[in-house]
Amino acid sequence: MARTIEFDQEQAIERATRVFWEKGYNGASLRDLTDAMKINSSSLYNTIGDKHELFVQCLNQYTRNRKIALQKRAISATSPVAALTNFIHDVVMAVIEGIDGCLAIKTAFEVSPKDDQIKAILKSDNEFTHHFLTSLIREAVQIGELQNNTNPDLLADYIISTYTGWYEIHLLYRDPAKIKKLAQFMISQVIG
Template sequence: MPRNKEFDYTEKLEVVRNLFWEKGYHATSMHDIVDVMKLNRSSIYDTYGNKHDLFLKCLSNYAEFKENQYTKAASIEGRGIEVLEYIIRDVVDQTLTDNKACLIVNTIFEIGSSDDSVKQLLLNTGASLYQILEHSIGQALEDGDIKSSSQPAVISRYILTSFSAFWSHYILTQNKKEVMEMVDFLMEQIKK
C-alpha cells in the first residue's frame, strides 16, 4: 500500500522554485534542493522526478502564475489602452516589489537556447502572454488610442522584451522613478 505524502506538493514546489530563481538552474545542486525542500532525495525523485523534471515543473508553475497575473490585470474595466497600460504597470510593479527578474527572463538567458524542453515551455508561455496583450492592443487600435500601423503581435513582442530592459536598468540603478519614467516612455511610443 503506497504511503500518503506528508507534505504539500505545491508549497514544496514553490520553495524550490524560489531556489532556482535565486541561484539559477546550473548553480542549484541536488544537495541544495534537498536542503531547501526538507525532503529526502527519494521523495523528491518519486514525486517530482530528477532535477531537470523538477525545474520544468517549477517553471511551468511560475508560467501559470504569470499567465494568471496577466489575465487578472486584463480583466479590469476600461478602454483597451487603459487595460494595456494597467497590465504593463502591474507586471513592472510586481517585478520591482519582488526585487528580482522574472524567472522566465532569467531562464531565457541561462538555458533557453540550449535546452529544447525549456525553450518549448517558454515559447508556449510567451504565446499565451502575447495573446493577452494582443487582445488589449487590438481593442486600443480599434478605439483609435494607438495610431501605429504595426500589427498587435509586433507591439506585444516589443512590450514583453521591454520588461527585461526595465529590470536590467533597475538592477544597476535601484531607481524605481527612472524605471517608471521608462514605462511612461513605452506607453508614449505605443500610442504613436
C-alpha cells in the same frame, strides 16, 4: 511495508521555485532544493523525479500563475488601453520589487539555449503574452483608443522586448525612478 510519501507537492514546488529563482538552475544544489521543500531526496525522486523535472514543474507552475494573474487583471480594466497601461505598470512593479528579476527571463539566458524542453516552456509563455497584448491592442484599435495604423504584432513585440531590457537595467543600477520613467515614456509612445 514502504512508508507513504506525504507532502504538499504544490507548496513544495513553490518553495523549490524560490530556490531556482534566487540561485538559478545551475547554482541550486539538490540539497538546497530538498531543504527548502522540506523533503528528502528519495521523496523527490519518487514523486517528482530528478532536478531537471523539478525545474520543469517549477517553471510550468510559475508561467501558469503569471497567465492567471494577467487574465484576472485585464478583466478588471475599464478599457483595452487601461489594461495595457495596467500591464506596463505591473511589469514596473515586478521589476522594482522582484529582487531576483523575472524567473522566465533569467531562465531564458541560463538554461534555454541548451535545453529544448525549457525553451519550449518559455516560448509558449512568450507567445501567450504576445497574444494577450495583441488582443488588447486590436480591441483598442477597433474602439478608437489607438490609431488605425497601429500594427498590433509589432507593438506587442516592442512592449515585450522593451520591458525585458528593464530587468537588466534594474539589476545593474537598482534605480526604480529610471524604470518608472522608461515606463511612462513607453506609455506615451504606445498611447500617443
